[in-house]
Amino acid sequence: MALSLVRMVRLALVGLVAFTSTVSALPAPPVHRSTVLAPDADPFYQPPAGFASEAPGTILSQRDITAAFFGLIPIDVEAYQLLYRTTAVNGSAIATVTTVFKPKNAKLDRFVSFATAYDSSATKCQPSYAYQLGAPQDSLIASVELLIIEIYLALGYTVASPDYEGPEAAFGPGRLAGMGVLDGIRAVGSFKTLGLDDNPMVVGMGYSGGAIATGWAASLQPKYASELNIKGWVQGGTPSNVTGTMYQLDNTAFSGLLPPAIAGLSKSTAYGAELAPFISKIMTADGQKILDSTLSECATSNLLAFFERSIFETSFQTMGEDFIFDPIVQSVLKQNSMATNKDETPTVPTFVYHATNDEVIPYADAEKMVNSWCDWGANVKFTTYASGGHATTEIIAILDVIDFVKDAFAGTTKSGCTENTELVSILNPIALGVQLEPILVKLVDALFNLGEQDSKVKSDPVGVLSTNL
Template sequence: MYLDFFDRLKLLPAILAVCLASLPGTTCRPTARAQEPSTDPFYKPPAGFELEPPGAILRQRQVASSFLGLIADPVEAYQLVYRTTAIDGSSIAAVTTVFKPFHPMTDRFISFQTAYDSSSVTCEPSYQYQLGVVQTDLISPMEMFFIQRHILQGYVVASPDHEGPDAALDPGRLAGMVVLDGMRAVVNFQDTIGLSTRPPAIVGMGYSGGAIATGWAASLHSAYAPELNIKGWAQGGTPSNLTVGFTPAAIDGLCKPGAYGAQLQPVIDSIITEQGRCLLDFANSHCFLADLLNFANQSIFSTDVQTLGHGILQQPTIHSILAENILGANKQETPIAPVLIYHGTQNEVIPYSNATALVKSWWNNKASVTFIAYANHGHTSTPFLSLPDVGRFIESAFAGTVQTGCSSTMITSSLLDPDASSSELELAAAAVVNALRVASERDEDMTKRISVRRRTVINA
């Protein structure tokens, strides 16, 4: 069979995964090539799961995690399928990936919500994290380096597929419940991963699309999962209003069954054009970066895409759903644990005003919010510049020393400032070096074994 260059390129990670899995000393070996969530039976919940409480573990497995799908991550990694809740209150199942350091702190863990920003199930972090998977998403694999920084500090880290089983991008309430139930699942799994404190302390964090899930989990904590021992939340580049970034992927995500499909799908079907349908179909099967390229130089408000033009945001059903997902709009949904919100003043993706509006709302509702603004920084540079501040907040949250009340700080540091983030970046770099070191040691061990066998044959 003829394979073109790109077909061969797609086979490379799978071949590498098999080679790495066969090396001696591998702690966690994939027994088969990772399957996409749509075809992997692991993702399908067992019959009768609806009767289980939210956060109940339905399936579990150990997997080989990786850097960019190519380099084995030398930590224990587990995946849990757990019961959670859809927008309409029905039972659905989601997956969280749990990373355990060699010597974990036993009284706490971090829930890291990645910004995978896609309405395709192929982009779910639980799939993209696995060794041998072609990196079609890139965002979750890149954020793996941020996760490693916490692992190297001794934190157990859980990263949920917060868009749920059908990749419902943007419905914050759904993401919030999936995150909280993912935390419950980790608590239920704590003996296996070495957490001895009951209940363990938790900090949730996320940037950009991950901040949607983090912010909504913080908002729903007191009503949906008050028993969780959550010490704080760190969120940056927060899209608190979904009218910002209302894209084909967002529309497709909001139309998913676990989200608002029953109400929204008939409306979209009545206004979508043939070109618009092609855009939605593309979003349903591709990840964020491909979506951006495919949607370049087009507007969701064009009548070539949908017949209402700019009036789409005023369509009653759409307007109601978007209003329901404005973070901070409901006083009853105010975080009860301290929150760090950080944002670049020149954020070209999520306007700075999005962050300040959310901060003012939560301040007015008596939440403890620390707001840090990074002067002259945009959406991409801010998560790097914020590494030291986020790290300090997490430590303080676990220690219970976060200042209560409201505070606001404007940071004028540059990414070129050697004191700005060097120590934190060194931690992330150390994670890669450590992975390469482990791979190198395995290579050396394999070479020694081969050499011994050769000498044995010659002597014989």
């Protein structure tokens, strides 16, 4: 849901060759686009016969890849992709892919799990596809967040980024995404080629759509994957309450995120058995056309296609306002709202951050989630960013996130629940040293071009998109 991050694309491309040389990107022979297969056409994504009998997190296949910025400039790291067994909402076995980046100076006792906000129900938007040299860059958010991943690589962390929406790219179902993250961590921890220690330490993170996956991974981990050596979770701009997020997005510049979520929740790996027949019954011809288009388009196209429209329009679905109150819809929404069950509370230090003026995800819902977790004994640091909007906050918070990650690995986070408010709206380009200055300079430029509290995105979102695509 970090739509306005696309504003960073042009900025990241300006001077990118010089930037990548600073962080050790090496030239490589050009790769023709047609040599990189989309997930639906790539045999690697298909699990072998009998895979369902394997334990969740089992590696089913592996390969080396050449990772690249925006599909164009190779990154000088070891890069691998693992096909692994995970679990659908109904408990059946499915398989998905995680991409692993290992820097030359990798710390072998730990790694970072990074859930990117790809926010789409089209398989061509899977990050594992976007990360490959020669891949078309339809999933711009995943491409841009690779710049943030580079920070962790430069700090010596191996980073794994899973296709947590599963093989159908189901956007929205948090439980599916959470299990996808946890099983991806299992797979990476057992991947001997990396040379990691047995049962390595892990910190998981994600922002916006990526926080759906991370928040649910944190919630489910105590019961679903208790053996993992998780040291901390980081989630920002968290869509913790699906109903609240839906109402905030509806009939806005960001309403185009809702049809792919409806399509994602209706997929067979999610709630297709009960939800898909109902959705099919109430959709108008126009509504069905819009839902069908989300199966082949990434977030940017979806936003433009449903710009400032409402899912409650009778031109979209026939029930109008009553749609939200149908028992089937209510059941699905409830199952995908965080902090509603005490036994789904994170048990390791968790950093939650959110902008007061977040125009995409309601601040009040994140605050309510934190309060519930704290009442149930969780260890949560909750930071409110008083300046900035949805996209800018992911950038502004980077230094605090990095500090939390370091403390989580060191076991020095504060115990209990703490709250603080930050007023900062800029980044210090040399805050992390000369090595990382080029990355932070790009992010400072992004903050400037987004404007105060994402003002340029909010005032002319279509213009922002068209300028950067």
